Structures are given as structure tokens and as C-alpha cells.
Amino acid sequence: MIRVIQRYDFSAAHVLARPEWTSERNRNVYGKCANPAGHGHNYRVEVAVEGDLDPKTGRVLPEGMIDALVESRVLRPLDGKFLNRDVPEFVQVVPTAENIARHIWDTLAREVTPARLASVRLVETRNNSVEYAGDEELV
Amino acid sequence: MDFSASYRDATGATSGHNYELEVTVSGHVDPETGMVIDLKDLKELMEREIEARFDHRSLSDDTPYFRDRPPTPETFAALIFSLLDAALPKGSLYRIRLSPTAHLSVEVTR
Numbered sequence: 129m130i131r132v133i134q135r136y137d138f139s140a141a142h143v144l145a146r147p148e149w150t151s152e153r154n155r156n157v158y159g160k161c162a163n164p165a166g167h168g169h170n171y172r173v174e175v176a177v178e179g180d181l182d183p184k185t186g187r188v189l190p191e192g193m194i195d196a197l198v199e200s201r202v203l204r205p206l207d208g209k210f211l212n213r214d215v216p217e218f219v220q221v222v223p224t225a226e227n228i229a230r231h232i233w234d235t236l237a238r239e240v241t242p243a244r245l246a247s248v249r250l251v252e253t254r255n256n257s258v259e260y261a262g263d264e265e266l267v
Numbered sequence: 268m269d270f271s272a273s274y275r276d277a278t279g280a281t282s283g284h285n286y287e288l289e290v291t292v293s294g295h296v297d298p299e300t301g302m303v304i305d306l307k308d309l310k311e312l313m314e315r316e317i318e319a320r321f322d323h324r325s326l327s328d329d330t331p332y333f334r335d336r337p338p339t340p341e342t343f344a345a346l347i348f349s350l351l352d353a354a355l356p357k358g359s360l361y362r363i364r365l366s367p368t369a370h371l372s373v374e375v376t377r
């Protein structure tokens with residue numbers, strides 16, 4: 129089994145708060161991450177795909193395919209953005225590391241054929257990261 | 268382990284990397300030594316099987332395996348897995364992870 133893992137970086141701001149909750153409740157659940165002014169992170173994304181080697185090219189996917197996909201579908205929409213305001217997905221969904229990782233998975237999962245998306249790992253700070261490998265029950 | 272090697276890509280251009288190789292073996296802990304494998308033995312085996320073959324060499328010119336297949340990170344990782352798998356106690360190699368750059372890794376498992 130061969131798995132190719134590629135890493136990318138982007139920076140974005142977010143607030144962890146549900147719009148329909150009171151600020152007190154948001155503060156209780158999300159702590160300082162609920163500050164309405166927002167705060168930012170340097171995110172690292174690790175995209176892992178699994179598949180068979182194309183005997184002619186010796187690659188799992190054509191050269192540059194994941195780079196182009198991640199650039200157009202992930203980095204350009206998210207880099208330098210205030211996620212809660214600038215990214216439609218996160219106007220209603222709280223942009224936690226978990227939800228960002230799942231959003232990236234959903235964005236890429238059907239695009240990496242003939243390989244299979246194996247996991248998306250989102251590193252938010254050096255002390256916390258989230259890894260998502262899909263959830264059949266939610267599909 | 269780290270080593271450096273060059274290769275020619277599909278366009279004929281020569282490039283090279285400082286490769287980082289991580290090897291994971293699995294197995295039972297020997298009740299006497301408290302170890303799954305003696306790391307000194309593993310290190311010597313990796314030096315013999317990998318470093319001696321590839322360090323400061325050209326994959327394209329010095330490795331017969333790449334005469335009839337392109338030297339990509341995937342094919343190189345697959346070759347390293349098979350070399351180590353043949354040299355280690357049967358079934359003990361769990362995974363190798365080859366990182367040609369900080370932005371790319373290839374993992375091979377059985």
C-alpha cells in the first residue's frame with residue numbers, strides 16, 4: 129500500500145462562537161477563542177492519498193494534481209481570510225479545527241481519483257492538530 | 268536516517284534531495300532484552316541496505332531498478348520497503364516513510 133502525503137500552509141482568522149448563542153454561553157464553551165474580534169493561526173494541511181502506482185509514470189496521481197487541487201479549492205478560498213465572514217461554509221458552521229479539516233476532506237474527497245483520499249490532517253498550532261479520515265455514516 | 272541522492276526526471280533534468288527515511292518495525296517485546304529490535308542492528312542494516320546503495324549516488328545511473336521505471340518518490344519508497352523487508356526478520360517491517368522534501372512524504376506498508 130502506498131500513501132503520498134503533501135503539506136501546505138495557509139493563514140486565516142476565525143472566531144469560535146455560535147451566532148445564536150449568547151456571548152456568555154460562547155465564552156463558556158469556547159473560552160478566549162470566542163473573542164468577537166477574531167484571532168488567527170498559521171495552519172498546516174497534510175493531505176494523504178492512497179492508491180496504486182501507475183506503472184508508466186511511477187506515480188499514484190499525475191504530477192502536480194494535488195498541488196493544483198489544493199491551491200484552487202483550499203488555499204485560495206481560505207488563505208488570508210476571516211473564515212466566519214469570508215467563507216460561506218463557515219457562516220453557519222463554527223470554524224473549529226475539526227470542522228475545517230472536515231470541510232477540506234469534503235472538498236477534496238471526490239476529486240482525487242483514481243487514488244483515494246486517506247486522511248486530512250490540520251495542524252492549528254504546534255500543540256493541537258486534527259486528523260479526519262472521512263465518516264461513512266455522514267455521507 | 269538522512270541521505271542525499273540525485274535522479275533524472277521525465278524531462279531528463281537532473282535534480283536531487285536530502286532524503287529523510289523513517290523505518291517502523293513491529294513485533295513482540297523480547298522478555299529478556301525488553302526490545303522489539305536492537306536499534307544498533309537496525310541502524311547497521313539501514314546503513315548497509317540503504318545508505319551504502321543510495322547515499323551520494325544517482326538513482327537513475329547507479330541503481331539497476333530504475334533502468335526501466337521512473338525514479339519517483341513512490342517507486343523509490345517501494346524499492347526501499349522491499350530491500351528492508353528482505354533484510355529484516357520476516358514480517359517485522361511495519362512501515363517506511365520517505366520524505367524527499369519537508370512538503371512531501373511517501374509511506375509504504377504491506
